[in-house]
Amino acid sequence: MTTHRRTSAPTGARSARAARAVRQVGPEYPLTRVYRTSPYQLTVADVAARSGLPPDLVRRYVALGLVDADRDAGGRLWFRAGAPSAIARVQRLRAGLCLNYAAVGVVLDLLDRIDRLETALRRTERAAKEPTTWT
Template structure:
């Protein structure tokens, strides 16, 4: 008898769909539209990481809150990611003249 000591690093499509509460066909659509970028493995199987669960949750929240179509979702997600990256850049201290 063996027991799992850790969660698997990657999730197959069906497991990922079950964890996110989203139909596998909709997950495939997100991948086809570029909203979700899984790790692909040989033989055409698609695998997802646990971080992708948050991506799907974000997609679902944006669709529910703003009724965005898929093209708009891609744009909004890209902009939100750029804003987050910009906010994480350390700011240098600048002094105003006259101080």
């Protein structure tokens, strides 16, 4: 089986980087195309424009660990679609509570942990309310 990898040509320039077409040739794959989309689709410029911040501040948030990003082979940063809302959350915490960046990181970790615990609690409450049926 031979696999040829090439970049597809979707409508936008950002989509062209994110979506990849894999053409698989062989007896079990007669000219089949599989499209893979990366969850990391936004560049630093995209996130900066959507959040209204300079790109250097976005890079600083990544360096401090306040926003998740991935680096490709060329060293460029790629963000998920939720990065602008995560940046807005960091800004609200920093401005509303007058916290430094280290404290914002701790508060974000605590908020994420509280969210996970509440989700687990809801699941156990829901499981306790469901009647068990024995057949």
